[in-house]
Amino acid sequence: MSTFIASDGKSRPARVAVVAAGVVSPLGLGLAETLEALRSARDCIKPVTRFCVERCRCKTAGQVADEHLDGSRAGRRDQRLHRASQMIIAALGEALKQDRQFRPELTVIGTTSGGMSYGESYYRALDRGGDLRRAPTWIANYPPQKPIIDAQQRFGLSAPCQVIANACASGTNAIGHAFDCVRSGRYQRVLTGGYDALSELVFVGFDSLQAATPEKCRPFDRDRSGMVLGEGAAVLALENLEVARARGAAIFGEIVGYGISTDNFHMTQPDPSGAGARLAMERALRSADIAAEAVDYINAHGTATTFNDAAEGKAISQLFDDVPVSSTKSMMGHSLGAAGAVEAIVCLLALEHQFLPPNINFRAPDEDVDLRIVANESRPASLRTVLSNSFGFGGTNASLLIHRATA
Amino acid sequence: MNLAIAGMGWVTPLGCGVDLVWKRLLGAEEAIAEKLPGPFANRPYLVFRVPDSALSALPTSPRLRRVSAISRFAVAAGLEALKTAGLTIHSNNAQQIALIFAISNGGVVYTRRFYSDIVASGAQAASPLLFPETVFNAPASHLAALLGTTGATYTIVGDGAVGLLAMRMAEDVMKNEELNYCLVVAAEEVDWLLCDAYRQWRLLRSAPPVEPFRVPPRGMILSEGAGAILLGRDGSVKLDQTHPGGDYSKRGAAAEALKVILAELASGDTDLIVCSANGTFVDQAEAQAISQLRLDGTIYTVKPALGESVGASGVWQVMVAAQALRTGELPPLLHGPAQMPFGLERASRVGGGRCALVINCGLNQQVAGLRLANRP
Numbered sequence: 001m002s003t004f005i006a007s008d009g010k011s012r013p014a015r016v017a018v019v020a021a022g023v024v025s026p027l028g029l030g031l032a033e034t035l036e037a038l039r040s041a042r043d044c045i046k047p048v049t050r051f052c053v054e055r056c057r058c059k060t061a062g063q064v065a066d067e068h069l070d071g072s073r074a075g076r077r078d079q080r081l082h083r084a085s086q087m088i089i090a091a092l093g094e095a096l097k098q099d100r101q102f103r104p105e106l107t108v109i110g111t112t113s114g115g116m117s118y119g120e121s122y123y124r125a126l127d128r129g130g131d132l133r134r135a136p137t138w139i140a141n142y143p144p145q146k147p148i149i150d151a152q153q154r155f156g157l158s159a160p161c162q163v164i165a166n167a168c169a170s171g172t173n174a175i176g177h178a179f180d181c182v183r184s185g186r187y188q189r190v191l192t193g194g195y196d197a198l199s200e201l202v203f204v205g206f207d208s209l210q211a212a213t214p215e216k217c218r219p220f221d222r223d224r225s226g227m228v229l230g231e232g233a234a235v236l237a238l239e240n241l242e243v244a245r246a247r248g249a250a251i252f253g254e255i256v257g258y259g260i261s262t263d264n265f266h267m268t269q270p271d272p273s274g275a276g277a278r279l280a281m282e283r284a285l286r287s288a289d290i291a292a293e294a295v296d297y298i299n300a301h302g303t304a305t306t307f308n309d310a311a312e313g314k315a316i317s318q319l320f321d322d323v324p325v326s327s328t329k330s331m332m333g334h335s336l337g338a339a340g341a342v343e344a345i346v347c348l349l350a351l352e353h354q355f356l357p358p359n360i361n362f363r364a365p366d367e368d369v370d371l372r373i374v375a376n377e378s379r380p381a382s383l384r385t386v387l388s389n390s391f392g393f394g395g396t397n398a399s400l401l402i403h404r405a406t407a
Numbered sequence: 408m409n410l411a412i413a414g415m416g417w418v419t420p421l422g423c424g425v426d427l428v429w430k431r432l433l434g435a436e437e438a439i440a441e442k443l444p445g446p447f448a449n450r451p452y453l454v455f456r457v458p459d460s461a462l463s464a465l466p467t468s469p470r471l472r473r474v475s476a477i478s479r480f481a482v483a484a485g486l487e488a489l490k491t492a493g494l495t496i497h498s499n500n501a502q503q504i505a506l507i508f509a510i511s512n513g514g515v516v517y518t519r520r521f522y523s524d525i526v527a528s529g530a531q532a533a534s535p536l537l538f539p540e541t542v543f544n545a546p547a548s549h550l551a552a553l554l555g556t557t558g559a560t561y562t563i564v565g566d567g568a569v570g571l572l573a574m575r576m577a578e579d580v581m582k583n584e585e586l587n588y589c590l591v592v593a594a595e596e597v598d599w600l601l602c603d604a605y606r607q608w609r610l611l612r613s614a615p616p617v618e619p620f621r622v623p624p625r626g627m628i629l630s631e632g633a634g635a636i637l638l639g640r641d642g643s644v645k646l647d648q649t650h651p652g653g654d655y656s657k658r659g660a661a662a663e664a665l666k667v668i669l670a671e672l673a674s675g676d677t678d679l680i681v682c683s684a685n686g687t688f689v690d691q692a693e694a695q696a697i698s699q700l701r702l703d704g705t706i707y708t709v710k711p712a713l714g715e716s717v718g719a720s721g722v723w724q725v726m727v728a729a730q731a732l733r734t735g736e737l738p739p740l741l742h743g744p745a746q747m748p749f750g751l752e753r754a755s756r757v758g759g760g761r762c763a764l765v766i767n768c769g770l771n772q773q774v775a776g777l778r779l780a781n782r783p
Contacts, residue, residue: 120522
C-alpha cells in the first residue's frame, strides 16, 4: 500500500527505528514490570473500582493501579489533570529517561475517549443541579488531545500533535502513520503511541452491546464469551534509523511495515469473511516487502468476542501457516485507543527477550479457528519479525510489522 | 510536491453547496440564530443550525437511517466534493483515495442521550443502538461505506485547529504515491450541552451578532455543518505550504504560537489572511500576531456569518480562501469594528488573488496554519 520515494527521487524509503518506549498498563508501570507480567502470564483483570457496575453484565476490567500514577502528581495543577494525562505522562517519562536527546518534530497519538470521565462528571453535576465549581477544570481537561498536550508540556516538548481516533485501531494507526511519516523522509523523529482511561460511558456502552463478558476473557477459545475492557498508555519514539545510529542511540526495534484497510461491512462488526483484516495484514507485508513465512509471531487483536476472533482467525489462517498467535488482552483487557501501542511494546519486548507472550484463560480450541495459540504460558522462541493487529468499530483495520533490532 | 484542490463540498447554516453558500456570503447574508431546546428554561442557547432542507438531496441508504446529524453533514459535504471534482469511486480506484475526517466534539447529541439514559435509569437502560454513534470515527465510517473507499481512513480529533491539522495530515498521507486523492472532511453538530460547556468557559455570547476583533471580546455563537475538500495532484488552487501546527499553554501565549506559524508561512505575495476570529480571545491573539509580523493582506473571518463550527471551522476557512483566490472576490467582513485593531486592513477584494494564508487558533490550546496559492 505504501510506496514512498525519498525526497531525492532515487533512494529507498527511510528505515524506521524505535529508539525508546514507555508503558503503563494493568500489567504494571514500565517495560520491566510489563515484561515480568508477560513472562509469568499474570491475569491482571480485577473487579471495577472506578465507578458503579452493579447493573452491568460485566463487572471486571484491567485497571492501572493508582500508585503507578502518583509519581506523576508533582503539584496542584497536575492533580487536576485527567487520569489519561497522568498515564501518558508516566509512559512518556519512561521513554525520555531512555533517550534524553529525543526531540520529536511531530507527535502522532491514538485515543478513543481522552478525558471522557470528566465529561461524565460535568454532565452528572448539571443533571442533579449540583456543584459546578469544578466545571471549567472538567471541560478544559475533557478534550481528547489534552492528555498528550499535558504530557509534552510536562517534559518541555512542543511537537505538533495529530491525534487519531480510529476506535480500537487508534494506537496501531497512530504508530503506522508515524512510521509512514518517518519512512517518507518528511520527518526524522516522531513520537507516537496511544492512551485511554476507563470510563463509565464506554464501559456501559460495550456492556450494552453484550460485547463484554461476565466471565474470564478467553480469546480464540471455543467458549469465549466476550471482551474485558482495560486502560493504559504507551509511547514509542521513532527515528530515522540512520540518523539514530549516527548519534549513537540505542535501537529497541525496527518498524518495517504498516497496513491499513477499511472494510465498510458494519459499524460494530467485522466482515465475517475476515477480508478487512486480511487486507490490512497483506498491505503490511507488502509495505515491508516480506513474505508471510517471515513472520514468527502474531499479537492478535483477539478481543474474545465471537465475531472478532472468528474473522481475525480466518484471516490469519488464510495468510499464515502455523505461526504462533496470542492475544495479550486476555491478561490486561482491551485498552481501546491505547491497545495497539501497548501491544506494539509487548511485541518489542518479545523480540528483545525472545519469547512468545501468552494467551491466558485458554481452555479449548475453536474448531472453526485454525490457529496455533500460545496457550496460557509464555515460552522461549527465536523471533525476528512479529505482526501486531488492531481492528476497530467502523471497519477500521491496522497491522504493523516489527523487526528485532540488529546491530 | 504540491497538492491542489480538486473539489469542495459545503454544508452550513446558510445552506448546502459551495456556489449557494458563496453567493450568500458575497451578498453579506448571515445565518439566522435559533433557540436550542435544552433543560434549563433560564438558559436559552442561540445557535446557527443547518436547515433541514439543506440535506434533502442526501441519498437514501440503510447506513444513514439512524445516524446523527454530524454524519449526515459529513456525507453531504463529501459527496458534493467528489461531484464537483467529477470523481466516481469504483472498485479499481477505491483504495487510491484516502479519507481524513476532522472532528472536535463529535456526535455530542447521541453521546449526551446515551449517557443521560444511564444517569437517569442505570446501566441497563443504555441503548446499544446509540453507543456506536458516540464513537469519534462513526461519521468517517459511514462516509467511507457510502463512498466505497477501502484504503486509509483516519479520524483526527482536536479543537478548532483540527481542520488545518487534517490538511497537513493529508499532505503526509499523500506522500504515498499510490494514492491519487485524499478527501478531507470536517464536521460538527451543536447541542445544548456543548453550549453550556462553552458558557462555563465564558466564551459564548447569548445572542448574535458575532463581533470579530472587538475589544473587549463579547463571545461567539456556536454553529454546525461540514466542509469537504478533495485534494488531488492537479488543480489551479494549490496547497502551497502547510504548517504542522503547535500548541499554547495559556491564552496569553496564543499570539506567540501563531507568530511562529505565520512567520513560516508568510510570503511576499499574500493578498488575504483568513483568520479564525470568532468574538473571543482568539481575535486579539490573531490580530496581534499578524500586526507584529507586519504582514500584508486583507484580514477576513467568516464566523460572523456562519458562526463557530469548531471542528468544521478550519476547513470552512480553507474553502473561503480557495473561493476568494478563484473568484478574486471576498465577502464583506460582518460586524467588524470601524477601526481594526493594530492598524490591520479590512477590504472586500482580494488584491491580485495570488496567495492566501489561513490560520486557526483553537479554543483548547492548538494552533495551525497553511498557505494556498493560485498558481497555474
